Amino acid sequence: MSDVRETVLELARAARAAARNMQAVSGAAKERALLRLAELLDERRDEILEANAADLAAAEKAGLTGPKLGRLGLDERTLADLRKGLAQVAAMPDPVGEISEMRTLPNGLQVGRMRIPLGVIGFIYESRPGATVEAAGLSLKAGNAIVLRGGKEALRSNTLLVRLFQEALRENGLPPEAVQLVGVTDRAAVLEMLQLDELIDLIIPRGGEGLIRLVAEHARMPVLYHAKGVxxxxxxxxxxxxxxxxxxxxxxxxxxxxxxxxxxxxxxxxxxxxxxxxxxxxxxxxxxxxxxxxxxxxxxxxxxxxxxxxxxxxxxxxxxxxxxxxxxxxxxxxxxxxxxxxxxxxxxxxxxxxxxxxxxxxxxxxxxxxxxxxNDGFQLGLGAEIGISTTKLHAYGPMGLRELTTTKFVAFGDGQVRG
Amino acid sequence: MSDVRETVLELARAARAAARNMQAVSGAAKERALLRLAELLDERRDEILEANAADLAAAEKAGLTGPKLGRLGLDERTLADLRKGLAQVAAMPDPVGEISEMRTLPNGLQVGRMRIPLGVIGFIYESRPGATVEAAGLSLKAGNAIVLRGGKEALRSNTLLVRLFQEALRENGLPPEAVQLVGVTDRAAVLEMLQLDELIDLIIPRGGEGLIRLVAEHARMPVLYHAKGVxxxxxxxxxxxxxxxxxxxxxxxxxxxxxxxxxxxxxxxxxxxxxxxxxxxxxxxxxxxxxxxxxxxxxxxxxxxxxxxxxxxxxxxxxxxxxxxxxxxxxxxxxxxxxxxxxxxxxxxxxxxxxxxxxxxxxxxxxxxxxxxxNDGFQLGLGAEIGISTTKLHAYGPMGLRELTTTKFVAFGDGQVRG
The missing domain is CATH 3.40.309.10 (Aldehyde Dehydrogenase; Chain A, domain 2)
Structure with missing residues (x-):
């Protein structure tokens, strides 16, 4: 087994185990972890800006210019926006466990739909490091584990942000493996992720058309994405x-x-x-x-x-x-x-x-x-979004908290059987 | 291009065109077509039983026995059940066009979610010919076109049932191409269908584990299925x-x-x-x-x-x-x-x-x-089901009318722009 394969597999297995543990987690603990991360983004600001400056310097040296370089940068204002976003997500009602459409069958059996996490989400994205915090924040609130694979230009920033996220999780008794970063930045790591349909329930790619096509073509699990907006x-x-x-x-x-x-x-x-x-x-x-x-x-x-x-x-x-x-x-x-x-x-x-x-x-x-x-998650009332989907199944339009969950049926009986 | 390829491609293209026409169709017309099919199942009963008898005879000759042979059979009672099922589906409220979660933004823009058909569904199934009527009935009510690919043992029964369905559609001004049967019964036809992600929006396989695995592995579009029930x-x-x-x-x-x-x-x-x-x-x-x-x-x-x-x-x-x-x-x-x-x-x-x-x-x-x-669509209040899904995205559990639709966002403005 190649090193890349082993690394990705190990991360995904840990994410799967974390996702199982997340099923028993309270909404309050998730809320506290999100707010703690917001604090850490403030407390460790200098460290973050330093890591980001190193990313920027390396990217400039490698010839990155214009809007691509601009998207890579973090500053006081983007950090403040991220903190505000985390506070908003923390304040949203916990979607997990909500039961809807409860009805009672003639035999007295009560059936309804309970909202549950999707499980493990794979998020594959390009340069903007703020997306790391936003995607992982939404994923956590929805009760999922997430495996992040950002662009190589943002590696230092992403690594630190994920470490801070894990700190916030650990401090609040949540499994730190619920937010993980694939540190291998070559394409092989993406292709390995796309094979792991037993461990990753959904892939969301966000970036240029080339990335989207690559993912849509090779993924063995469901993919939600928009290729372009014409x-x-x-x-x-x-x-x-x-x-x-x-x-x-x-x-x-x-x-x-x-x-x-x-x-x-x-x-x-x-x-x-x-x-x-x-x-x-x-x-x-x-x-x-x-x-x-x-x-x-x-x-x-x-x-x-x-x-x-x-x-x-x-x-x-x-x-x-x-x-x-x-x-x-x-x-x-x-x-x-x-x-x-x-x-x-x-x-x-x-x-x-x-x-x-x-x-x-x-x-x-x-x-x-x-x-x-x-056409934007905030504008349409979703609160925050992890991207926009033009695939019609499961999510069509901006993907917010609800789109990162699903429902199962639950039934409350007192001995009912079928004739 | 192979003959099989061409046949399947032609059917799927016609289904895609029909699906577009279905967007403008009224709930009343769909209801009439379903009730007309129920009548035709009665009027043309002898013809149906004759086609089914030919299927049964051929299957017996080919060595089919036991429950597999049993599932292939149609009789007065199964036809009566199918008619009853069609009447029930016809009587259900039309899901298409329903707008939910309407809210007004501070700037006066009203946004909500409108329920819409998925488009073209591919349904790949094994012997029971009743499934032809049930799946196509639900698909029609949800405003979709469907491409059916049943087992070879049921080909005569399925061909006739689809012809009757098309008659019912035509008589009510609906595109007959909204319900089509792939008449090629070798596996190549299935593999061709699974390639057509531009023309088929969703594949639902229903049958043994071998069929399910084949479909899940080769489909380029989303697939909803359950492999087994342990x-x-x-x-x-x-x-x-x-x-x-x-x-x-x-x-x-x-x-x-x-x-x-x-x-x-x-x-x-x-x-x-x-x-x-x-x-x-x-x-x-x-x-x-x-x-x-x-x-x-x-x-x-x-x-x-x-x-x-x-x-x-x-x-x-x-x-x-x-x-x-x-x-x-x-x-x-x-x-x-x-x-x-x-x-x-x-x-x-x-x-x-x-x-x-x-x-x-x-x-x-x-x-x-x-x-x-x-765990059954009727029991859980869905009215009728096209199968059960254990894939978590979009549908988890029995798939009824709602699971054959999706929602898009709609917005009613009076000139709103963003600052």
Whole structure:
């Protein structure tokens, strides 16, 4: 057995044992551990910033630049945000043990569904070290053990953060093996994790499309992920065009590099001549490049013609594809063909078309008259999220506490048998 | 491209297109189609029984015997049961479009979860042709398309039943491609289905362990299944022994060949001398063979010593493994090691131990003082089931209408953007 294999296997076995112990743990103990970690992030701040500085220096030396380097950094403010996040998760009601849909059968047997942890979660992610704390915090609150495998650039930061997490667990009588980091940063470690379907119940990959594809292809256990966010805005013939403009701008410009950004705009033929020149003026002002279908070009002064592969493309940049459509049907067709089941928006004042769009579009969040930016765990009321899923089974949309649990049936009898 | 590949691909593509059309379909139309099928099962009874007789004759000629041959048969009574089942499913509230957990954000945006179909389901099953009608009926009510792949012994029956289903769909303006049968009965067709993760959203295999393993290993899409039911009864020191006896007998004898049967009994040391001789007397009367751990043998007159592989074994026969345990902890350990996450029972009058067992045992149904036979969709209030899942994600336990759907987030705004 290779060293990598042995290391990963040992971690996963310890996680499985910890997950079993977690079943008997009280909500209060989990809460205390989360709050203790928040304290440790404050008390050991200098140590954390030092480890992170070493990561940053090494990454810079290795040629990392721009947003990738930026995401790697921790500072007073990100630490404060992490502490706040931990306090919020700690304060949430414990999902474990909640019994719902209790009913009494004619024979007196009471049956219901009890919420329980999933077991062991594998979280495979790229550079941002804050994700280590957030993912492990949610996992713990849900009663799971987690095996973390972060990027190699963040290894020093992640190692320390996980050590602090384990300290907080140990101090509160919880198994420290409930939060573990795979310290081997080459790809072999990921591939080993993906084989362990007996020990890891769910894999959540978070990162670029390459990572997601690798995981989805090789995992022997269930995987929840979103590969990309190719999100559309359909401006209906009965749209409030001022509103459409505001939503389009917010969808594209607020944070172009994240998955809930707008990537394409479809506009009804009847309002194209009115809307598109205004769109162009507003977008050009913010440095956005428009790539237009030939049917939209006549309404735009500086747009580039879109190429065939600009449809269904996640630009993650100040670029927006634009097309004129005949009607709602064509918009629905286009979205069904090119969308990535992430976030889709209609702007309209027309009741029936709004209803139809909401019902027929297959995406994790479908909005009427609002920005795609609301596809986010905090915004949708989940409290915190470990990622967004566009896989439809188990979780579709942001994954919060509930998505890290499941339910089993429980029955309370007094001797019932079946005839 | 091979012929098998092409055939399966064509069916799955048609199912995908049908699934998209199903999104716009009314609950009333689905209800009418289900009731029309129930009528057709009556009107075309002779034709169905004739096709089934041909299947039975061919199967007998091919050497099929016993329960396998029995399961293949349809008669007036099974047809009446199927009609009744269809009427029940038709009468259930339409799950599609139901919006839950609606809340209003501080900015006035209303967000909630809308229940939607999963899309295309692949159902791979063995001989019982009634399963064709039941699975397709539930799938339709949930708004999905289904690709059925039944066993070769039932091909004539299944072909006719699917044709009737398509007639019922067509007459009610629904796409007949929403219910399709893969007519190729060799294994290659199954393997082709399992590759089509772009066209089939979920695979449900139902049958022997060999089939389940094949599917779980090769499927590129999510799979929900139970491999086996190794179900335990723990008789606590504070058990009502009469009740324990009744539940043990019902669990073993009522239908030994199905997945919710009892396979092993663990009894607390303090009551072993009292309980085990009574258990033996009652079980021997019903022809049950006891296979005892060496620590149980002294209490039993005619039991065979259990071999190491009798623990964790699904006998599906009149055989019961028996062991004495020191306490609840040892019972929990044993179940964690040998159970198959299907159904586990404690018999006790002790409050805290009942609570602990319910909480800590990881199985799709955990019961106190009741028979494992209640692990069944009808009994647990799901109305009807397409199988039982012991995979924890999405569905844990019997899978009914709800488990064949998912939810997406929907948002109703009036121009909200994020700052």
């Amino acid at each position: 999100n559309h805005l359909y401006v209906d013939e009965d749209a409030n065009l001022d509103m459409a403009l505001r939503i389009a701008h917010n969808g594209k410009v607020q944070r172009p590099g994240v998955c809930n950004a707008l990537e394409a705009l479809l506009v009804h033929r009847a309002v194209a001549a009115d809307f598109l020149p205004r769109l162009e003026a507003r977008m050009v002002e913010s440095g956005v490049e428009l790539r237009a279908h030939e049917n939209a070009l006549p309404y735009l002064k500086n747009a580039k013609p879109a190429s065939a592969d600009d449809w269904g493309r996640e630009f993650l940049d100040l670029i927006l594809a634009v097309k004129v459509v005949e009607d709602l049907d064509e918009a629905l067709e286009h979205i069904a063909r090119y969308g990535s089941h992430h976030t889709e928006v209609i702007v309209t004042e027309h009741y029936a078309r709004a209803r139809r769009f909401l019902r027929e579009v297959d995406a994790s969040l479908v909005l009427t008259n609002a920005s795609p930016r609301f | 179900n335990h009864l723990y008789v606590d020191e504070d058990a009502n022994l009469d009740m324990a006896l009744r539940i043990a007998h019902n669990g073993k004898v009522q239908r030994p060949g199905v997945c919710n049967a009892l396979e092993a009994l663990l009894v607390h040391r303090a009551v072993a001398a009292d309980f085990l001789p009574r258990l033996e007397a009652r079980m021997v009367e019903s022809g049950v063979e006891l296979r005892a751990h060496e620590n149980a043998l002294p209490y039993l007159k005619n039991a065979k010593p259990a071999s190491a592989d009798d623990w964790g074994r699904e006998f599906l026969d009149l055989i019961l493994a028996v062991k004495v345990v020191e306490d609840l902890d040892e019972a929990l350990e044993h179940i964690a090691r040998y159970g198959s996450h299907h159904t586990e029972v404690i018999v006790t009058e002790h409050y805290a131990r009942a609570r602990r067992f319910l909480r800590e045992v990881d199985a799709s149904l955990v019961l106190t003082n009741a028979s494992p036979r209640f």
